[in-house]
Amino acid sequence: MNEIKPNITLASIAAIAQNYALGKDNALIWHLPKDLKHFKAKTMGKPIIMGRKSYESLGKPLPGRPNLVVSRTFDKIPDMQPSDLFNDMESAIDVSGKASIKVAAVPENVPEGPFLYSTLADAIEAAKEMANKMGEDEIFITGGGQIYKETLPYTERLYLTILDRDYDADVFFPKFDWDEWNIVEEIKNDAEPEKDHPSFTFYTLERK
Numbered sequence: 001m002n003e004i005k006p007n008i009t010l011a012s013i014a015a016i017a018q019n020y021a022l023g024k025d026n027a028l029i030w031h032l033p034k035d036l037k038h039f040k041a042k043t044m045g046k047p048i049i050m051g052r053k054s055y056e057s058l059g060k061p062l063p064g065r066p067n068l069v070v071s072r073t074f075d076k077i078p079d080m081q082p083s084d085l086f087n088d089m090e091s092a093i094d095v096s097g098k099a100s101i102k103v104a105a106v107p108e109n110v111p112e113g114p115f116l117y118s119t120l121a122d123a124i125e126a127a128k129e130m131a132n133k134m135g136e137d138e139i140f141i142t143g144g145g146q147i148y149k150e151t152l153p154y155t156e157r158l159y160l161t162i163l164d165r166d167y168d169a170d171v172f173f174p175k176f177d178w179d180e181w182n183i184v185e186e187i188k189n190d191a192e193p194e195k196d197h198p199s200f201t202f203y204t205l206e207r208k
């Protein structure tokens with residue numbers, strides 16, 4: 001086994017409403033192409049770890065990234081069809097052409113998986129090994145509610161998109177104390193009332 005570089009950061013990336021809403025009926029609540037593009041730009045080429053339910057809402061591994069899935073009950077991942085969410089995330093590069101978010105091309109030769117783990121500790125260790133081999137310095141928790149909550153105590157960086165309104169939801173991001181985090185980036189995006197999009201902000205937070 002390669003020795004893991006100590007400086008591989010565990011980051012979480014999520015889009016949440018003002019009331020910390022994350023999802024409903026195992027789906028996203030809003031459709032914000034610019035946020036999907038932001039997600040794609042941040043995670044491309046890096047290992048992503050998600051819960052079984054979030055993986056089911058995608059149906060297929062996201063391209064260009066090792067997809068690590070945790071489940072205590074599955075012994076293998078069933079073959080599934082890409083969902084509308086998967087298709088939206090895949091096409092996110094084509095939307096909002098004026099936006100300044102740059103997404104790297106989908107790298108070749110990245111093993112996408114899905115790779116299945118029965119504990120988060122095993123998934124995180126494997127993701128770090130993969131990042132190490134790929135020369136990356138960051139791995140991502142990409143949801144959903146259960147996985148964000150379990151990993152938040154040792155998450156070192158948070159990429160949070162915060163929408164400026166409340167939504168009805170059945171899954172929420174864990175409450176956290178802003179005083180424990182430094183805001184290292186804050187990018188505001190205007191509302192687009194004609195598309196029913198609220199204003200929202202891309203935050204990058206580093207644990208103090």
Ligand SMILES: NC(=O)c1ccc[n+]([C@@H]2O[C@H](COP(=O)([O-])OP(=O)(O)OC[C@H]3O[C@@H](n4cnc5c(N)ncnc54)[C@H](OP(=O)(O)O)[C@@H]3O)[C@@H](O)[C@H]2O)c1
Binds near residue numbers: 145
């Ligand atoms: N807004 C966003 O940025 C965002 C991002 C991602 C997801 N979401 C939303 O979040 C919702 C899904 O979240 P969720 O909380 O219901 O489910 P989830 O966190 O995606 O998955 C939960 C599942 O993960 C497995 N699991 C949890 N902890 C584990 C552990 N310690 N070890 C091994 N396996 C573990 C279990 O699978 P088994 O039951 O198979 O054992 C559990 O049922 C959806 O609505 C989705 O759209 C939103």
